[in-house]
Amino acid sequence: MNVRSLASGQVVDGFKLEQQLDPGGMADFWRVSREGESAPLIMKIPLLRRGEDPLTIVGFEQEQMILARLTGPHVPRFVASGDFERPYIVMELVAGRPLKTLIADAPLPAAEVARIGAAVAEALHSIHRQHVTHLDLKPSNIILRDDGSAVLIDFGLSRHDQLPDLIAEEFDEPVGTGAYVAPEQVRRYRGDPRSDIFSLGVTLYFLVTGERPYGEPEREAEWRRRLWRDPFPPSRWNPLVPPWLQEIILRCLEIDREARYSSAAQLRFDLQHPDGVALTERAARRDRDGALTVFSRWLKLRKAPPLRMRSIAGVLDRSPIVMAAIDLAAPDDLGDAIGVALRRVLATVPDARLACVNVLKVSRIALDPLEDAHGRNPHLQRLVELKHWARPLPVETERITYHVFESPDPASAIVEYARNNNVDHIVMGARGSSSLRRYLGSVSAQVVAQAPCTVTVVRRSAAASDTPVPGTADASRG
Structure with a gap:
């Protein structure tokens, strides 16, 4: 399907193109309608032109498989999809505000950051219980409904425990958004829901400080630094960050995934009960770890064996x-x-x-x-x-x-x-x-x-x- 030839009023497999929406980096979007469907719909058409990144093709197939299996209020309702002769995915057009629109207002008050974080953590727990790890969680992939709940979108880089992982099978290098990928993702490990907790920690850090903890690295070599180098504490950029919120954020951003929250439900619990958050040295931290600690991590990483895959259910059952x-x-x-x-x-x-x-x-x-x-x-x-x-x-x-x-x-x-x-x-x-x-x-x-x-x-x-x-x-x- 040639996306450049599409026009309002055209019908594609029974879906009428109503209005072209703002394009994404890997797809075009149209508001569409279909007889018998009263809810607003959106058609996502991957950019499969010659010379496009092959990740676009694989990501389309991955999202097509995963979104069709997801249910609940925290994901768009899947409606239909086409094959590679006419590739598209039609889903619910979620009414709400993309979280990325709040970035310009950062730093946000701690209570608002906690409220947003709890909503996103609830959405993550919902998909984790359905055997899915998002693996590309960032503000542009989160929509906040008017009632305060969160909806996750764009599952092109995601992994489903019970489906083939086409991304891992077809690409040797790590994939994701450099500012948000977890350390284990850099090591090509795609099977842990705590990777999403790390990405949510990056998002909370950004919302409460206006800064990204790892900047905006573009190359894999720059991504690898987070395997041994911890970020500056949020209070360095915003002294108004309360100790309980710094404790939560830095726990999400632990390099060792075993030291993070064990589940998104536990993270949500702390964000909703700040008075009950047990404060450790993280809460009072004012600087990054010293050179000796960083070198020790780097040395340990050189001798580390490959990470062993575990099911999402196995991780959640332990927590x-x-x-x-x-x-x-x-x-x-x-x-x-x-x-x-x-x-x-x-x-x-x-x-x-x-x-x-x-x-x-x-x-x-x-x-x-x-x-x-x-x-x-x-x-x-x-x-x-x-x-x-x-x-x-x-x-x-x-x-x-x-x-x-x-x-x-x-x-x-x-x-x-x-x-x-x-x-x-x-x-x-x-x-x-x-x-x-x-x-x-x-x-x-x-x-x-x-x-x-x-x-x-x-x-x-x-x-x-x-x-x-x-x-x-x-x-x-x-």
């Missing part, structure tokens, strides 16, 4: 968000049993993020007192008790957070938190049975019925005086 819903008024033996169950879960997923949650039940009508009989704030008192309960758990400080909610309906509060934070597994206790509980329905039963994830319910031992032996009822809800 779930686990929620412990703790009833602090329950008997001690039930609390102990929950602790035992949690240790078992955490032993199998060492990279898990643990959220310890307690619900402070309040009245639906009456105003609850702000202090208890001893003059203490009940909310803060519960938080102290929750931290005390969790102290023996084998979890690193940066992987555990504490949350106390006030709600007249504890089950709904637990389910809502799980849904809003991409929780993968809830561990909670169930008190003893009674006629009233059977009539009203226990909190644990309601959570099992409504939760969007696996729920493990731990019960008290048969004899409260004996060592508790937790029994679990596991209910997967999708």
Whole structure:
């Protein structure tokens, strides 16, 4: 198909060309319509003229395969595609604002950067769970809808765990956008969702400073420097960057992918809960690493073996968000049993993020007192008790957070938190049975019925005086 001969009003495989849009670097775009389709559509036509980069051809075939398999609100809806005789992809025309339009306003306030980052992280987690790594995440490939959610576009350089990786098969050199590629991508490794987390870290750095952490390198030799050289901390360019945001960004930009966030869901969690971010030396950093550290990385890289490919699912399975819903008024033996169950879960997923949650039940009508009989704030008192309960758990400080909610309906509060934070597994206790509980329905039963994830319910031992032996009822809800 000769893109130069296309004109408004022309029909291509049943799609009427309505208006030509701004071209991209590797494709032309037309707004199109089709009988029976009420939503606005866009046709993407790759530039396959003689002399064009062969990556354009391979990228078209890659995107055609991957986009057709993706679903959900964070990707354009796939409609149709043509073959190489008449190559095109028709998809939903996403209404919103490209993130690149905000670059001119950088540096942006920390709260806005966190909000945008959380939206993009949610979109990344969605495609990662569908076995796709984007591998070309940058502001021009992110659209922000009016409701604040993010949509990812342009999957020409992406990889799907269950499809052939044409990019890796046909190109010996690394591909991507120089300012955003992760260190492992430079080493031609295309199978880790944490590469997208690195690219999102570059984007957050850019939004909060107005500078790119690695500039705009064009040659592979320039790309390779990020294998041993860390960037300047964001606070060097913008002293108003809060420590929690610098901690998050620099963790995303760690050279060693094992030191980054284990999943986009965990990154989103921290961006939405800045008060719970555990600060390390990253937060106070004012300069790059010293020459000795940099040389040590360079020397280590020379002896490093090739990176071994792993499935995206394998990476995500090692890094779930686990929620412990703790009833602090329950008997001690039930609390102990929950602790035992949690240790078992955490032993199998060492990279898990643990959220310890307690619900402070309040009245639906009456105003609850702000202090208890001893003059203490009940909310803060519960938080102290929750931290005390969790102290023996084998979890690193940066992987555990504490949350106390006030709600007249504890089950709904637990389910809502799980849904809003991409929780993968809830561990909670169930008190003893009674006629009233059977009539009203226990909190644990309601959570099992409504939760969007696996729920493990731990019960008290048969004899409260004996060592508790937790029994679990596991209910997967999708």
